[in-house]
Amino acid sequence: HNPKQKLKYKSCTGVSVQLFLFGGVFLLQNLRTFFRTYRKQLQTAGVFLLLGLAYFLLTQLTPLRIPCIFQKITGFACPGCGMTHLCMRLLRLDFAGAAGENLAAALLAPLWLAGILIRALWNPAWFSKGSRAENILLWGSVAVLLLFGVLRNLPGLEFLLPSYLR
Numbered sequence: 405h406n407p408k409q410k411l412k413y414k415s416c417t418g419v420s421v422q423l424f425l426f427g428g429v430f431l432l433q434n435l436r437t438f439f440r441t442y443r444k445q446l447q448t449a450g451v452f453l454l455l456g457l458a459y460f461l462l463t464q465l466t467p468l469r470i471p472c473i474f475q476k477i478t479g480f481a482c483p484g485c486g487m488t489h490l491c492m493r494l495l496r497l498d499f500a501g502a503a504g505e506n507l508a509a510a511l512l513a514p515l516w517l518a519g520i521l522i523r524a525l526w527n528p529a530w531f532s533k534g535s536r537a538e539n540i541l542l543w544g545s546v547a548v549l550l551l552f553g554v555l556r557n558l559p560g561l562e563f564l565l566p567s568y569l570r
């Protein structure tokens with residue numbers, strides 16, 4: 405064993421540890437900035453999360469449910485039909501069942517989560533607020549949901565409907 409190799413290895417390890425610690429500090433600074441910048445939005449999201457949790461408990465403990473107004477009036481399933489069932493299945497870690505309730509939301513949710521994490525942790529210029537990448541994600545999602553809303557109501561595509569409408 406060559407002593408220089410050991411020294412070189414220790415040096416690389418030290419650099420790796422320094423880079424790891426620097427990355428941790430950088431991550432914390434980005435998170436701090438993210439929480440300061442989006443404080444009101446995060447508070448609003450927290451309120452909706454609590455309301456969702458309250459609704460979940462209500463549906464688990466009573467037979468009460470909020471019906472889809474669009475579906476009650478038109479008889480068609482809207483792009484959002486099945487979201488409650490999707491969330492309930494996700495809470496039970498039934499990912500396949502969740503995708504069966506609302507396939508579009510199940511496919512779009514990881515993309516949006518990735519976008520939120522990229523902005524929160526990395527905040528690259530190419531994904532800044534109002535950027536082309538953000539607009540592609542936003543308007544692409546709108547197009548997917550509108551198309552999904554039409555397709556799930558066509559004959560032969562009933563498998564796209566939530567389980568309670570099949």
